[in-house]
Amino acid sequence: MAMTKRIFITGAAGFIGFHLTRYLRDRGDEVLGYDNFNDYYDPTLKEERIKQLEGVSVVRGDLCDLPFLSDVVDNFQPTHIVNLAAQAGVRYSLENPRAYIDSNISGFLNILEICKKTPQTKLIYASSSSVYGNNTKIPFSINDRTDDQASLYGVTKKSNELMAATYHHLYDISVTGLRFFTVYGEWGRPDMAYFSFTKKILNQEPIKVFNHGKMMRDFTYISDIVKGTTAAIDLGAPCEIFNLGNHQPVQLNRFIEILEQELExxxxxxxxxxxxxxxxxxxxxxxxxxxxxxxxxEVSLEEGLSSFTSWYKDYYLEKTH
Ligand SMILES: NC(=O)c1ccc[n+]([C@@H]2O[C@H](COP(=O)([O-])OP(=O)(O)OC[C@H]3O[C@@H](n4cnc5c(N)ncnc54)[C@H](O)[C@@H]3O)[C@@H](O)[C@H]2O)c1
Known part of the structure; x- marks a missing residue:
């Protein structure tokens, strides 16, 4: 039988971190979460998520607090660290660039420094489709160049990949970067379009449709992301980057149509x-x-948005939690 893994997950109160933590707990891994519960979006949602994580502790702390983070990791002695904590969001990186440098660059360096002390601990970390920046060659391949960034958010994620590869080279740490593509689903992020559109459509408020709805996104459902991330943990490769996307881009206008159908x-x-x-x-x-x-x-946009809108109505309109 495979040995139980001890997995330290940063950003465990976040959207992806919460789903991953729950999945790994349910399959029998020992999991410890870490999150600073910041108010980039309503922290109540983060508190509500972790209420669903019975049996798992989520330590309140910041990636930038190296002494505290080190102590927590030393005490837990993880076999794997999954770093999902970050300042997310492309547009906000134009407003508050410093938050991205702090959490995504300084915070990530702290994670690498901790791994350096215990090189047997395998690191899996969130990158992003944003690293492709202004790349126009489709589909986006991990062999494509990623040196033409469109936002500071993309710059920080690309920097993470370079930093991780360098620490692998210098200290032989196992590092795997996951380029997530527009992840959506239940318990999602209120700052993302699928979430804020749902709220506004239900309230009959206008939604801002950028690029006249002609933008295309490879929307990827959360359960598929959790499976891909778990597979990356189980593989524990020496040094890899993977795309985790649905491989089926959909136009923003079509995406709004599906939402309208689901919400009636x-x-x-x-x-x-x-x-x-x-x-x-x-x-x-x-x-x-x-x-x-x-x-x-496995999950189509129609199925995924149907699950999301049912959850949304249940959570915000029925208040059953
Ligand atoms: N959701 C997506 O579509 C998407 C796409 C590409 C990449 N990503 C990346 O995946 C990861 C998870 O994203 P998410 O959608 O779950 O976002 P999220 O904002 O819901 O989760 C991130 C969590 O990290 C915590 N956090 C932020 N800075 C921290 C710090 N300095 N110290 C401790 N905790 C901190 C936040 O409180 C939050 O709970 C992020 O690295 C994000 O950049 C997400």
């Missing part, structure tokens, strides 16, 4: 030009992830 309410659309920092299209080439991780996304 027509959206009031305010068409606007492209926003600075944004890219026109994301589309994941997942051949390599298929081959090494057995990654095979």
């Amino acid at each position: 309410v027509k959206a009031i659309r305010e068409y606007l030009p492209m926003q600075p920092g944004d890219v026109e299209k994301t589309y994941a080439d997942i051949d390599y992830s298929r081959k090494l991780l057995g990654f095979s996304p």
Whole structure:
């Protein structure tokens, strides 16, 4: 029988971290969470998520507090560290660039420094489709160049990949970067379009449709992301990068139509030009992830948005929690 893993998950009160923590707990791994519960979006949602994590502790702390973070990790002695804590969001990186340097660069360096002391601990960390920046060659392959960034958020994620590869080279740490593509689902992030659109459509408020709805996104459902991330943990490769995307880009206009069908309410659309920092299209080439991780996304946008909108109504309108 495989040995139980001891997995330290940063950002465990966040959207992806919460789902991953629950999944790994349920399959029998020992999990410890870490999160600073910041108020980039409503922290009540973070508190509500961790209430669902019975049997798992989530320590309150910051990635930037190296002495505290080191103590927590030393006491837990993880076999794996999954670093999901970060300042997320492309657009906010134009407003508050410092938050990205603090959490994503200084915070990530702290994680690497901790791994350096215990090189047998395997690191899996969140990168992003944003590293493809202004790349126009589709689908986006891990072999494509990623040196033409469109936002500071992308810069921090690309820097993480370079930092991780360098620490692998210098100290032989096992590092795996996961380029997530527009992840959505229950308990999701209120700052993301699928979430804020749902709220506004239900309230009959206008939604801002950038690039006149012609933007394309490779929306990827949370359960597929959790499976891909778990496969990366189980593989524990020496030094890899994987795309985790649905491989089925959908136009923003079509995505709004599906939401309208699910909510049975027509959206009031305010068409606007492209926003600075944004890219026109994301589309994941997942051949390599298929081959090494057995990654095979299963949930269509229709199914995924149906689960999301049911959860949303239940959580915000029925208040059953
Ligand atoms: N959701 C997506 O579509 C998507 C796409 C690409 C990449 N990612 C990346 O995946 C990871 C998880 O994203 P998410 O969507 O779950 O975001 P999230 O904001 O819901 O989760 C991140 C969590 O990290 C915590 N955190 C932030 N800074 C911290 C710090 N300095 N110390 C301790 N905790 C801190 C936050 O409180 C939050 O709970 C992030 O690294 C994000 O950049 C997400």
